[in-house]
Every structure is written in structure tokens, then in C-alpha cells.
Amino acid sequence: MKEILSYTAEQLKEYIEEIGYETYRAGIVFSWLHQKQVTTFDAMSNLPKQLRNTLQQDTYIDTLTTQAVVESKDGTVKYLFKLSDGNLIESVALFYRKKLTVCISSQVGCARNCSFCASAIGGLVRNLTPAEMLLQVYAVAADRHQRVSGVVLMGIGEPLDNFCNVMAFCDIICDENGLNLSQRAITISTSGVADRIEQLAEKNLKYNLSVSLHAANNALRSRLMPINDIYDLNRLMTSCQGYLEKTNRRITFEYAVNQGINDSVKDARDIYRLLKGMNAHINLIPLNDIEGSGVTATTRKVALSFKDKLQALSLNTTVRRTLGDDIDAACGQLRRRVQDETDKERLE
Ligand code: SAH
Numbered sequence: 001m002k003e004i005l006s007y008t009a010e011q012l013k014e015y016i017e018e019i020g021y022e023t024y025r026a027g028i029v030f031s032w033l034h035q036k037q038v039t040t041f042d043a044m045s046n047l048p049k050q051l052r053n054t055l056q057q058d059t060y061i062d063t064l065t066t067q068a069v070v071e072s073k074d075g076t077v078k079y080l081f082k083l084s085d086g087n088l089i090e091s092v093a094l095f096y097r098k099k100l101t102v103c104i105s106s107q108v109g110c111a112r113n114c115s116f117c118a119s120a121i122g123g124l125v126r127n128l129t130p131a132e133m134l135l136q137v138y139a140v141a142a143d144r145h146q147r148v149s150g151v152v153l154m155g156i157g158e159p160l161d162n163f164c165n166v167m168a169f170c171d172i173i174c175d176e177n178g179l180n181l182s183q184r185a186i187t188i189s190t191s192g193v194a195d196r197i198e199q200l201a202e203k204n205l206k207y208n209l210s211v212s213l214h215a216a217n218n219a220l221r222s223r224l225m226p227i228n229d230i231y232d233l234n235r236l237m238t239s240c241q242g243y244l245e246k247t248n249r250r251i252t253f254e255y256a257v258n259q260g261i262n263d264s265v266k267d268a269r270d271i272y273r274l275l276k277g278m279n280a281h282i283n284l285i286p287l288n289d290i291e292g293s294g295v296t297a298t299t300r301k302v303a304l305s306f307k308d309k310l311q312a313l314s315l316n317t318t319v320r321r322t323l324g325d326d327i328d329a330a331c332g333q334l335r336r337r338v339q340d341e342t343d344k345e346r347l348e
Helices: 009-018 024-034 049-058 130-144 159-174 194-203 218-224 233-247 265-275 300-311 333-347
Strands: 065-071 077-082 088-096 099-103 107-109 124-127 148-153 186-190 208-212 251-257 280-286 317-319
Touching (some): 009 024, 088 130, 099 130, 130 159, 148 159, 194 233, 233 251, 265 280, 265 300
Parallel strands (some): 186 208, 251 280
Antiparallel strands (some): 065 077
């Protein structure tokens, strides 16, 4: 059976035509699914009964269930969702000037194995479907009773390792019969999959690109992020330059400040060498600790002091607000905690 929420508007049109109906019906089905977000075909009251029956026999509408909701003192809300096959993923509701941005996962687990990231623990389980990404956004918006203003793909997973599904997800969420978000309201964050950055550039879309840099020399970056052995800084920066030339969109470089590891004056100079003259913005994140992993948190104060070093070199830098650090809001941390607890229960 086909999962119908994952169809882009174009694919849905083709399908509706294939089963013998006029293509305009596709727009109606699409808006039932993505605007009204109904969970049964019976609810699609303005469709012919026969079409509803065919949809019912041929396809299904995926769902997810909420396993845990944890609210931070700063208003950030973290969700643990269970997918229909039982896998767990996380999403976060973030509020910037009261507007809701939803941070979603793109994979169950992650293959990229960054040393400081909780998502890597346990490796990659599988890619999420477009439906499973959409359902995270819809569930958070429904729970908050609020319109979604932005989506960031900064939860569990490497979005560019799930390229086709992520592209379909973005397409659906920007569709006028869907949430109708503008492309500029979507941010894709990557650990640096250079050939996919090039592929994304070719599409010439307006999505924001965020690149997780974390180190500006190859020796250190390879130590923190194994992906650097596949796409080194030279290769990564070539793909970023290409993206800038093609799209004219500023790139954000994420840099988790790890005290004593990547926050020296030399590190600042390495960043300068890499990004000088580029239409780039550096977003410093005080590193979150991951229990039991040997990764210890970096204070905001340390991040601010590294910011001064970068600003002295005239680099465009901000320190990200550490939203929700009291609720394990960094990538994969809540899933990890709940899984650990479930494993413990199983052992007891
Ligand atoms: N795989 C993608 C998106 C998910 S991670 C990527 O790498 O960009 C989203 C951001 O959180 C990335 O910049 C990631 O490096 C960062 N991150 C992961 N673990 C962290 C931690 N313990 N503390 C602070 N930031 C972390």
C-alpha cells in the first residue's frame, strides 16, 4: 500500500490521473491531507464516494504518536514521537518573537558519527519518509495551537543523506495547498555532504543552508567529524562557494564551541582563513554535554569570549541562544535518555 502523505502535489496529480480521475481532484485531496490534516479518507466530504473508496483500498495515511512532551523554562518544548514502526524520533518547538519554528528529525539515528552528537549513538537505523517529517510539524503545530512560521532540519539525522525525501518534504510544506511556507522559512543543516550541497545548488531554491563546521582545520575537524575524511574542508568550501554563486543566499556556519578544543586564537584565525570575504554568518553554539560520553558542556561565557576573537577579525558572528538545554533539547538527547531508560527497564 502506498503512503499518501508522502506524495508531492505533482506525484499526487499523476496518481489521481492514473486511477482515472480529473487532475483537479488532486489539489482537493492534497489540501485535505496537508491543510486540514484529516486522518481518514471518509472525512474528505467533497470527494466522490468511489474515489474515497479507491484511495482507502490503495493507500493509507501515516500517523505518529506522542510519547513525551517536555517543556523548558525558556518556553522551548521538546517532543518524543513514536513512528508507526515503533522507532522514536525527536522534534522541538522553538519560539522566536513568539513565532513558532519547528525543529524536526530527518532520520532515525545518523550515520555521520560526529564525536559530540548524541544522534550518532546507535548509528543510522533508517531514513524518514516525507510523511514522517511532515507529521512532526503538524503534530507540534496542533499541540501548540499555532501556525508554523519556520522549519529547521536540525533534529536527529543528516538531511542531505536523505536527499530525495527531504526535497519532497520541503516541496510539500511549501505547496500552496499545504502549509504554504516560503522557501526562505526552511533551513537545512548539514554536516557537510559536499556533493549533495552541489546538487542542492543546482536546484536553485531559496532554502537556507546551515553548515556544521565545528573546526576550521582538517586535523581537528576529522577528529570531531569523520565526514571530514570523505569531504575535507577544501572540498566542502568549494561546494559552499558554488552554492553561494548559484543561489546568492548567505550560508550559516554552525560552530559548537568546545572549550580548550576549538576555541583558541589559532582556531579563530583558521576560521578567518576559511571564510574571509565570503557571504557567511557564524553561529556559535555553546556545546551541550552528553551524559556518559565524555563530552562536557561549554558555558555561554566561553562562547561569548570566542565570539570576541572572531569579531576582532571582522567575522560576522552570533552566539545561539541555548534554548531548552534543561530539557535535553540538543540533537538526539531525549531519544537517547528514553531509550536508555527503556533498556534499563528491560534489563530489570
Ligand atoms: N546532521 C545535521 C543536522 C543535525 S545537528 C548537521 O550536522 O548539521 C544540528 C546541529 O546541532 C549541528 O550543527 C550539530 O553539529 C549540533 N550539535 C550536535 N550535538 C551537539 C552538542 N552536543 N552540542 C551542541 N551542538 C550540537
